[in-house]
Amino acid sequence: MPVEFSSLPRLRPAQLRAVRSRLQLLIRDAGQTDLSPEAAHPHAPYWHLEPAPLVLAPAEWATLEAACIQRARLVNALLADVYNTQEVLQAGILPPxxxxGDPYYRRPCLRLDxxxxxxxxxxxxxxxxTAEGWLFTDTRANTPIGLSYAVQNRRFLSQEAGELYGALPDYHSIxxxxxxxxxxxxxxxPRASGEASIVILTAGPHDPFYSEHSFLARKMGLPLARGDDLLVLDNRVYFKTIAGLEPVDVIYRRLNDAHIDPVVFSTDRETAGVPGLLQCIRHGTVAMANAIGTGLAESRALEAYLPRLMRFYFGEKPLLPSVPTYTCGDTDQLDYILDSYTDLRIRPIHDPRLGDKHLLEQLPFLVGPRGLAPEVSKNPFAYVAQKAVQRLPLDTGSTHTPGFTLSLFALSHGRHRTVLPGGLVHIGANEPPRDRVGVTADTIVLQDTATSERDPAEAEAHPPAPPRSVLGSRSAENLLWLGRxxxxxxxxxxxxxIFDDVALEEIPARDRHRWLPIWRGLFEATGHAAEKITPRANPQNALSTDLIWRMTLSSRHPSSIFSSIGIASENARQLRDHVSPECWxxxxxxxxxxxxxxxxETASPSDLQPTADAASDTDELRRKNAQLATQAVTTELNAFLGTAERTMLHDASWHFLRIGQHLERAIMTCSALRYVLGAIDEEIRATSPTSQPRENPELSALLRMLGSQDAYRRIYQTRTRPRFVAALFLQQPDAPRSICQNLRQIRESLLSIQSDLPGADETGVTTVNELLQFLDHVTLDRHFDATDSETPLRSLEEILSEVLERLYALHPLLSDHYFSHQARIPAQSELHL
Structure with missing residues (x-):
């Protein structure tokens, strides 16, 4: 009969459908849909959550918890033995x-620690x-996945199925x-005292479970690092941070140990690991969790020897059995396999790597009336035969209820063993998928009212927070680019x-040629410098449909809105441990x-229908989509920045995001001004001193384009004048779009970052101060007063070009000091001399 809890309230079919839909939206919005390019099942859902949980009574949970603790003790005892004295082999308990011969036995780790x-x-x-009770099927000890998804399942379901969870008796929190x-x-x-420096080692966003890595990093407050973010010097591991090289004490490994140290292990992913890491472990300067070589414990062949191992190490019997398992390398067991092959299935001792579909397709045909297949006969110890068991289904409220697998997580530290009072239920006819989370459900463990209401483990003191946060160089650079x-x-x-409004209201037809400086500056600032417009045409057609499309939704143009948001989204995906879930x-x-x-179908009208009517319809659709895109971006990005300010920790990561935003804003303002004010400056120089100054409607348009019209009116309370516009954007410290204000914000962020970095270099702050002083000494009256007898030595366009160059130089300057640390190399070299 289906596994269920008798007092669990039922959701009506309509409620089930509604809750399932909301749960999928939560998973999608949380960004939990990223797949590896090697996905073995590309059409299966990456992560699906069923509303009906598995509910475990206290007595049943006590049995499962004790069995998992016993298994965790056995796994650690076996691993500690085979990588040191190998008593289990000397006693003949296991065949050598x-x-x-196991592919996950790492010989270089013998007596490593x-x-x-x-x-x-x-x-x-x-x-x-099964009908007879619980059975162990698999052990995952290399880089076990699923812990974060179990925690998130509980959070999502308690949020969307509150009525169901509220009706349950008291249950354990996870x-x-x-x-x-x-x-x-x-x-x-390995430190005797002081705070430990810990990093999480990941393969990066291309790992199918990168979302778990980033979730755990965020929940534990630890930095995510890739192989090339870590460096070995003098048998010590260092993390490349904005403060320089930070020593690392503990590495929480979420990278397969086959790629962990390219100096020791042959790997096709040399940049994924850390060259020289094993030597650091051997010297005791860094600890690894899980240790290199723990993948050996995942061998299904060990299940065939489970009772022997329990007796050898503990003198105990297994509290819960495993699925009956037989090794193809044992001649006695092989006879049984050949006689009973219809009730058994052949499985490799380790799951095939992702992308190895050939072996997966061959598994059902590896044994038959004629005996073992050649693949098994060549290497019999690489395969086991397991009895096919009939799994009980989980009652999900659906008419079709397949069997399920329960994943439980055990934590070992010192002599303590802790089991997560819950778990991850995988629903399906087969084992949990290896390249995705799959169809899942929550696991509820009810509290025993006869015992203390509080779990003793909950009373454990949590470690104190690190004295200061550590921001990796790669993350800092990604944050800066995200802001830009x-x-x-x-x-x-x-x-x-606002283009249409400006075209129709701000600039009369006779002055339409004055648009050119505005668009040249803005096009250059937004990465469209090579684009052309027709200023004397109908104002609504001054920007062609093709040009609008390239600026908004073109996937081929690197500076379109779509491309910019795509790059920003990819940067944010790599920063899931820094960017809050709400922002994501x-x-x-x-x-x-x-x-x-x-x-x-909206990208290229020429590829669709050759008729003029069809092309016209497509143009209209593309303009409409472009308009919808601009509306969505202006609304959502303001929401993103407001949410980031409220939900992100205002540490160095926040400040690098702000630096990128303010640097890009200053560059755009300066680029637009360079053409517009430069043209006006040249016109004033060529004008007679007695001539009346003309109206400058293009400046009103520029104020609106840069979102500064209200600021101008509040500060100057007069019509648009070139002198005041120049002062607003160059020297006004209170205008949000002024170069001065953005430089002051960059300086403030740099000072905040430096306050957390002992001995930080002040070059960035000094450079910003020098540029602020340069702007303050620009005498604008000489450029906009035709009666001024003193002619400036340099034109305003030349001055703004220099400012623009110095703004562009800020990014590589920050890179030299915080990202690549190139500026530190000469100083360090001098210290060694």
Whole structure:
């Protein structure tokens, strides 16, 4: 019968459908849909959540918890033994081929860390329930996945199915379990005293489970690092941060150990690991969780020897059995396999790598009436036969209820073992997928009212927060670019959204040629310098449909709004440990909206229908989509920045995001001014001193394009004049779009960053101060007063060109000091001399 809890309230079919729909929206908005390019099942859902949870009574949970703790002890005892004294082999408990022939047995790790008693810090155990009871099926100890998805399932369901969860008796919380993992990582530190420096090692956004890595990093307050973010010097691992090289004490490994150290292990991903890492472990300067080589514990061949191993290490019997398993390398067991092959299925001792579809397709045909297939006969110890079991289904409220697998997570640190009081339910006829989360459900563990209401583990003190946050150089640079691309997209969208109003209201037809300086500056600032417009044409057609499309939704133009948001979204995806979930929802939703508007059938009218009517209809559709895109961007990006200010920690990561935004804004303002004010300056020089100054409607248009019309009116309370416009954008400290104001904001952020970095270089602040002084000494009266006898030595366009060059030079300057640290190399070299 289906596994269920009798008092669990039922959701009506309509409620089930509604809750499922909301849950999928939550998962999508959380960005939990990224897939590896090697996905084995590209059409299956990456992560689907069923509303009906598995509810475990206290007595049943007590059995499962005790069995998982016993298994965790066994896994760690076995790993500690086979990588040190190998007593289990000397006693003949295991055939040598099971250990020494295993592809995940790492020979270079023999006696690597002889005092380590708990190599597998985090272990996942997969279980199934049959009519006879619970059975263990698989052990995951290399880089076990699923912990974050179990925690997020609980959060999503308690949010969207509150009525169901509120009707349950008291149950254990799992939300803070990542903090227990953090405490276990602190305990691994080789430091005798002081705070441990911990990083999470990931393969990066291309890993199918990068969303889990970033979630755990955010929950534990730890930085995410890739292989090339870490460096080995003098048998010590260092993390490349904005403050320089920070020593690392503990690495929480989410990278397969086959790629962990390219000096020791042959790998096709040399940049994924850390060259020289094993030597640091051998010297005791860094600890690894899970230790290198723990993938050996995942071998299904060990299940065939489980009772022997329990007796050898503990003198105990297994509290819960495994699925009956037989090794093809044992001659006695092989006879049974050949006689009973119809009730068994052949499985490799380790799952094939992603992309190895050939082996997966061959598995059902590896044994038959004629005996073992050649693949098995060549390497029999690489395969096992397991009895096919009938799993009980989970009652999800659907007519079709397939079986399920329950994944439980055990934490080992020192002599302590903790099991997550919940788990991840995988619903389906087969084992949990290897390249995605799959169809899941929550696991509720009810509290035993006869015992203390509080879980003793909950009373454990959490480790104190690190004295200061550590921001990696790669993350800092990504944050700066995120700010720049968001600002670029927002300016382009605002410029186009008010274009029609400006064209019809601000500039008369006789002065339409004065548009050119405005558009030249704005096009250059937004990356469209080569574009051309027709200023003397009908104002509504001054920008062609093709040009508007290239500026908004073209996927081929690198500076279009769509491309800018796409790059910003990719940067944010790599910054999931810094960008808050609320911000990610807004940005991913905007990117999805633009992708919908940028569908192929609207991209190129010439590719659709050759008729003039069809082309006209397509032009209209493209203009409409471009207008919708600009509206979405102006609304959502302001929401993103407001949400970021309220939800992101205002540390160095926040300040680098702000620096990117203000730097891009200053560059755009200066680029637009260079053409407009330069043209007016040249006109004034060529004008007779007795001539009356003309109206400058193009300046009113520029104020609106840069979102500064209200600021101008409030400060100067007069019609648009070139002298005041120049002062507003160059020297006004209170105008949000002025170069002066943006430089002051950059300086403030740099000072905040430096306050957290001991011995920080002040070159960035000094450079910004020098540029502010340069702007302050620009005498604008000489450029806009034709009666002034003193002619400036340099034109205003030349001055603004220099300012623009110095603004562009700020980014590489920051890179030299915070990202690549090139500016530190000469100083360090002098110290060694």
């Amino acid at each position: 081929e099971v250990i020494l 002889p005092t380590r008693a708990d190599p597998a810090t985090v272990i996942r155990f997969d279980l199934v329930k 939300i803070n379990f990542p903090l227990k993992l953090l405490a276990a990582l602190h305990d691994l530190s 691309y968001l600002e670029r997209a927002e300016v382009t969208a605002r410029m186009l959204s 929802v807004i940005l991913s939703r905007l990117h999805a909206r633009l992708a919908t508007l940028c569908r192929p």
